[in-house]
Amino acid sequence: MTQRDEDTDEDTTAVSFTGAVRAFGSVRAVDGVDLRIGRGETVALLGRNGAGKSTTIGMLLGLYPPDAGRVELFGTEPERAVRAGRVGAMLQDARPVPRVTVGELVGFVASRYPAPMPVSRALELAGISALAGRRVDRLSGGQVQRVRFAVALAGDPSLLVLDEPTAALDVEARHVFWESMRGYARRGHTVLFSTHYLEEADSFADRIVVMDRGRIVADGTGEELRRAAGGSLVCVDLAGRTPDALALLPGVRSLEVVAGDRVRLRTDDSDATVIALAELGAIRRLEVAPASLDDAFLALTSSAEPGTGPEHRTSVPLDTVKAL
Amino acid sequence: MLAYVRLEIRRTLRDLGFVIGGILMPVMMYLLFTNIGENDGAWRTAAMVGMAAYGAVGSALNTGGAVAEDRAVGWLRQLRVTPMTPREVVTGRTLTGVVTVLPSIVAVLAAGGLVNGVRLAVWQWAAVALLLWLGSVPFTLLGLGNGYRLTGPATGVANMACNLGLAVLGGLWFPTTLFPGWLRSVSVYTPTNRFAELGGAVAEGHAPEAGAIIVLTGWLLVFGSYAVLSYRRRAGTV
Numbered sequence: 001m002t003q004r005d006e007d008t009d010e011d012t013t014a015v016s017f018t019g020a021v022r023a024f025g026s027v028r029a030v031d032g033v034d035l036r037i038g039r040g041e042t043v044a045l046l047g048r049n050g051a052g053k054s055t056t057i058g059m060l061l062g063l064y065p066p067d068a069g070r071v072e073l074f075g076t077e078p079e080r081a082v083r084a085g086r087v088g089a090m091l092q093d094a095r096p097v098p099r100v101t102v103g104e105l106v107g108f109v110a111s112r113y114p115a116p117m118p119v120s121r122a123l124e125l126a127g128i129s130a131l132a133g134r135r136v137d138r139l140s141g142g143q144v145q146r147v148r149f150a151v152a153l154a155g156d157p158s159l160l161v162l163d164e165p166t167a168a169l170d171v172e173a174r175h176v177f178w179e180s181m182r183g184y185a186r187r188g189h190t191v192l193f194s195t196h197y198l199e200e201a202d203s204f205a206d207r208i209v210v211m212d213r214g215r216i217v218a219d220g221t222g223e224e225l226r227r228a229a230g231g232s233l234v235c236v237d238l239a240g241r242t243p244d245a246l247a248l249l250p251g252v253r254s255l256e257v258v259a260g261d262r263v264r265l266r267t268d269d270s271d272a273t274v275i276a277l278a279e280l281g282a283i284r285r286l287e288v289a290p291a292s293l294d295d296a297f298l299a300l301t302s303s304a305e306p307g308t309g310p311e312h313r314t315s316v317p318l319d320t321v322k323a324l
Numbered sequence: 325m326l327a328y329v330r331l332e333i334r335r336t337l338r339d340l341g342f343v344i345g346g347i348l349m350p351v352m353m354y355l356l357f358t359n360i361g362e363n364d365g366a367w368r369t370a371a372m373v374g375m376a377a378y379g380a381v382g383s384a385l386n387t388g389g390a391v392a393e394d395r396a397v398g399w400l401r402q403l404r405v406t407p408m409t410p411r412e413v414v415t416g417r418t419l420t421g422v423v424t425v426l427p428s429i430v431a432v433l434a435a436g437g438l439v440n441g442v443r444l445a446v447w448q449w450a451a452v453a454l455l456l457w458l459g460s461v462p463f464t465l466l467g468l469g470n471g472y473r474l475t476g477p478a479t480g481v482a483n484m485a486c487n488l489g490l491a492v493l494g495g496l497w498f499p500t501t502l503f504p505g506w507l508r509s510v511s512v513y514t515p516t517n518r519f520a521e522l523g524g525a526v527a528e529g530h531a532p533e534a535g536a537i538i539v540l541t542g543w544l545l546v547f548g549s550y551a552v553l554s555y556r557r558r559a560g561t562v
Contacts, residue, residue: 061405082405089405094398099338100331108331112406151402162406 014039014159014190015060022055029055032212037192039158044205047196048301051192052214054092057163061089073159085113088157092164096136096144103132106150113155115217119263125180126150140167149177153184160184162193166200175180178204184196198293202243206272210300225296232270233291236277237284238263326333328408328416329423332390336424342386346428350379351435358440365442370499372436372522373452378496379428380460381516385483386466387421392479395558412554421464427457448526455532456524462515462544469550490516515543
């Protein structure tokens with residue numbers, strides 16, 4: 001993709017990873033990532049803890065140079081893009097900066113950028129206007145998180161990078177946060193955020209990049225991911241049939257016996273599967289439901305070896321999904 | 325970078341540990357040591373310079389503690405993703421350290437002049453303050469070296485050890501004339517001893533010895549290299 005139209009790509013590409021690798025000791029935290037993010041896109045980087053999200057973000061910000069491959073921001077080295085003030089970032093695990101007020105901190109960071117937004121605007125977007133005079137190290141965890149968001153926004157950067165931005169927020173604060181983020185993205189800015197909340201990725205990103213063990217395992221809209229993982233789930237009572245007979249029906253990709261006499265089929269084509277079931281007369285308590293994104297995520301990042309046949313693939317029971 | 329120095333100075337002055345350890349303690353100790361028992365004016369003057377030097381060393385080392393703290397909370401990392409260059413950050417930090425030793429020096433000199441009745445010519449006051457200020461730079465670099473090299477708690481311990489050890493050995497607390505001969509000969513090579521001598525000479529009305537300048541310059545190079553090496557080692561990982 002990066003080979004084609006180098007010239008136009010430079011104008012439209014915000015982020016580009018080409019075969020990027022980064023290891024810490026013997027662990028390849030990022031293990032061959034190819035990724036292109038266009039300007040104005042809002043992209044979620046989704047994965048479990050330890051999937052390589054934070055390392056990817058660190059490489060993107062120039063904090064970790066790649067061991068192999070290439071990482072570019074706006075067609076140049078990440079460090080140069082950062083020095084030019086084109087990037088604002090909210091890093092993970094940062095604790096409050098001691099002995100400084102919210103207004104001083106955000107004002108200082110804003111003043112480092114060539115064309116910052118007014119400090120009052122950054123505070124307003126982050127929902128902390130009322131805290132301007134308060135000391136950062138005396139705020140609650142959720143408030144500190146919003147201060148860090150204001151710090152990321154302050155320079156009015158073209159690319160906003162947020163590493164697990166909502167980790168310490170309660171439901172309401174989370175809502176306010178995403179509203180602000182969307183407002184920022186709508187003004188033509190590029191936003192990349194990492195999360196392990198599936199709903200967040202689905203609701204607030206145009207595109208979801210799923211990472212697992214340092215690699216990108218899926219890339220698309222929420223809808224595309226659902227489809228990729230097997231678009232629908234069809235449940236039906238076995239009524240004495242052997243499950244194996246149903247595994248070969250049209251569209252079926254995998255099958256799982258639930259509650260003894262009931263079977264759940266993951267299918268690419270629920271219509272064809274249902275018609276085939278009807279022909280077999282296996283329609284007792286038939287249910288068709290779209291696969292949830294949780295389900296898609298599990299299917300994409302499950303430990304199944306590539307090449308294993310679809311029939312007897314072990315599925316993780318759905319009730320464990322909630323624990324994610 | 326000036327904005328960064330301003331911000332960091334403000335943060336330093338809000339640090340209770342700095343205000344107590346770097347400003348109030350030397351003043352209290354000075355007043356205590358010079359008002360117990362019989363004291364002559366010469367001791368009050370000498371102790372004033374010694375304690376101002378002690379306070380300056382403490383404040384200078386404190387800069388390193390602040391760096392270790394900023395590393396631990398992720399503030400230095402956050403600065404790395406702003407347009408500031410690493411060079412600006414480390415230079416700004418050093419300047420902050422250089423500026424924040426001034427309150428320690430001024431506070432003890434003020435206690436000497438206002439409370440203990442130390443009388444010096446105007447040029448002597450100015451020269452003592454200026455020499456103590458310039459002479460504190462090696463200690464700021466030592467603190468920065470510790471702060472970039474060690475973890476937060478380890479930096480605290482290392483700074484404390486450097487501060488107390490060098491202060492006592494250098495004769496900032498008690499005059500070296502009380503030391504046994506061998507210790508006195510070690511003492512003249514410590515940076516603290518020569519540092520206090522800078523101010524002490526002026527307070528007595530003559531220029532510091534060339535030896536003091538040479539020894540301090542040597543330590544400036546040693547601690548400067550230590551700070552640069554520590555910073556280089558850390559630069560990619562803060």
